[in-house]
Amino acid sequence: MKAITLNSAQQSKLLLTDVQTRSLLPGEVRVLIKAAALNHRDEWCRQGLYPNIKDGVILGSDGAGIVSEIGEGVDYELLQKEVIINPALNWGDNQKVQGSSFEILGMPRNGTLAESVIVPADRLYSKPAHLTWEEAAALPLAGLTAYRAVTYQGNIQPGENLLVTGFGGGVAQFAVQFGLALGANVSTSSSSPEKLEKAKALGVSTTFNYLDHNWISKANEDTNGFDLIIDGAVGDTLNHLIQVAKPGGKIVFYGATLGNPTKLEARKIFWNQLKIMGTTMGSDLDFKNMLSFVSEKKLQPVIDQVFRFDQAEEAFDRMRDGKQMGKIVLVP
Structure with missing residues (x-):
C-alpha cells in the first residue's frame, strides 16, 4: 500500500x-x-x-x-x-x-x-x-483536545466569557465552535486580519490582533475580562493572558509553541485566585462525548x-x- x-x-x-x-x-x-x-x-x-x-x-x-x-x-x-x-x-x-x-x-x-x-x-x-x-x-485529535480543554478542564458555562488565542489552527477553531455551541461569549486573537474575519463569520463577538500593543487594555475594556482562556502558545504571552483573566478565572493551555515564560506574574495569579492548568488530548469518555456533541449540534x-x-x-x-x-x- x-x-x-x-x-x-x-x-x-x-x-x-x-x-x-x-x-x-x-x-x-x-x-x-x-x-x-x-x-x-x-x-x-x-x-x-x-x-x-x-x-x-x-x-x-x-x-x-x-x-x-x-x-x-x-x-x-x-x-x-x-x-x-x-x-x-x-x-x-x-x-x-x-x-x-x-x-x-x-x-x-x-x-x-x-x-x-x-x-x-x-x-x-x-x-x-x-x-x-x-x-x-x-x-479526532484537535477536536478531542479542544473539547476536553473547554468542557472538562475549563467547565465553560453559558454566558461566560471565553478567549481562544491563535485562531486558525485546528484546536483553536474547534474550541471557538464548541464555546459558541455551549452559549459562551467567545472572543479570539490572531495576528492575521483574514483569520479574525473568519472567526467573526463563525459567530465570534470580539477579536484582537495580538500584535497590537493595546490589545490587552482593549480586551479588558470590551469584555471586562475572561472567565476562561484557551491557549496553545504560552511563552511570555502567558503574562498577557494573566492580565485579561477575570478574578477566579482559568487559563488552560494545550501546547507551548513559544516555550516557557522567562518570568511569571505570580502575585497577580494568587491575588486574583487564577487557575492555570495543562491539558492534552482526552479520555475515551471525552472522545465519545465530543462526537455526540458534534453530532447533536451539527458542527462542521x-x-x-x-x-x-x-x-x-x-x-x-x-x-x-x-x-x-x-x-x-x-x-x-
Missing part, C-alpha cells in the same frame, strides 16, 4: 512509498482510509522535535474510512462500517490524567497517512452522518485545504509556515 513515512534521508524528511502490510492480531481491524488530516505533531516529527521518532514510521493521527477487515474476536458488524478513528491509545481508567503507557497514533505506531491503517477495534466510532470524509478526518470542522498524498510536502510546508485556516486534509 502507499503511505507517507518519515525518512531523514530525504530533503523533505517525507517519503511516499510502498509499505508492506501485515496480518491482523486478535482485536484489531483494518480501515481503508478515505481521508486523513495533519496535526502539528506531524510537522514536529518531521523536524525531529518529537520524542521517540524513527524513520520508516507512517505519520498521521487523524483519519476516517471504511472497515475492510476484522481480526479474531472483533464484532462482525464492524465490517464495512464507516468509521472515525480515536488516535488516543491506552489512556487508562483515570479521567483526570492519561496513564504511563499512553501514546498517540502516528509515532511510534504507524498512523493514518496511508491507504489503510491497522488499529485496535475499540478505537473506532461511527462517522457522524452529517460530516464529509474530509470533515470527519479533521475532527473548518477545512483549510485538501491535498493528495503525492502533495504531502506542500501540505506539511503549509502547516509549518502557519498559513492554514482550519485543518489541512490529505486523501490517498
Whole structure:
C-alpha cells in the first residue's frame, strides 16, 4: 500500500512509498482510509522535535474510512462500517490524567497517512452522518483536545466569557465552535486580519490582533475580562493572558509553541485566585462525548485545504509556515 513515512534521508524528511502490510492480531481491524488530516505533531516529527521518532514510521493521527477487515474476536458488524478513528491509545481508567503507557497514533505506531491503517477495534466510532470524509478526518485529535480543554478542564458555562488565542489552527477553531455551541461569549486573537474575519463569520463577538500593543487594555475594556482562556502558545504571552483573566478565572493551555515564560506574574495569579492548568488530548469518555456533541449540534470542522498524498510536502510546508485556516486534509 502507499503511505507517507518519515525518512531523514530525504530533503523533505517525507517519503511516499510502498509499505508492506501485515496480518491482523486478535482485536484489531483494518480501515481503508478515505481521508486523513495533519496535526502539528506531524510537522514536529518531521523536524525531529518529537520524542521517540524513527524513520520508516507512517505519520498521521487523524483519519476516517471504511472497515475492510476484522481480526479474531472483533464484532462482525464492524465490517464495512464507516468509521472515525480515536488516535488516543491506552489512556487508562483515570479521567483526570492519561496513564504511563499512553501514546498517540502516528509515532511510534504507524498512523493514518496511508491507504489503510491497522488499529485496535475499540478505537473506532461511527462517522457522524452529517460530516464529509474530509470533515470527519479533521475532527479526532484537535477536536478531542479542544473539547476536553473547554468542557472538562475549563467547565465553560453559558454566558461566560471565553478567549481562544491563535485562531486558525485546528484546536483553536474547534474550541471557538464548541464555546459558541455551549452559549459562551467567545472572543479570539490572531495576528492575521483574514483569520479574525473568519472567526467573526463563525459567530465570534470580539477579536484582537495580538500584535497590537493595546490589545490587552482593549480586551479588558470590551469584555471586562475572561472567565476562561484557551491557549496553545504560552511563552511570555502567558503574562498577557494573566492580565485579561477575570478574578477566579482559568487559563488552560494545550501546547507551548513559544516555550516557557522567562518570568511569571505570580502575585497577580494568587491575588486574583487564577487557575492555570495543562491539558492534552482526552479520555475515551471525552472522545465519545465530543462526537455526540458534534453530532447533536451539527458542527462542521473548518477545512483549510485538501491535498493528495503525492502533495504531502506542500501540505506539511503549509502547516509549518502557519498559513492554514482550519485543518489541512490529505486523501490517498
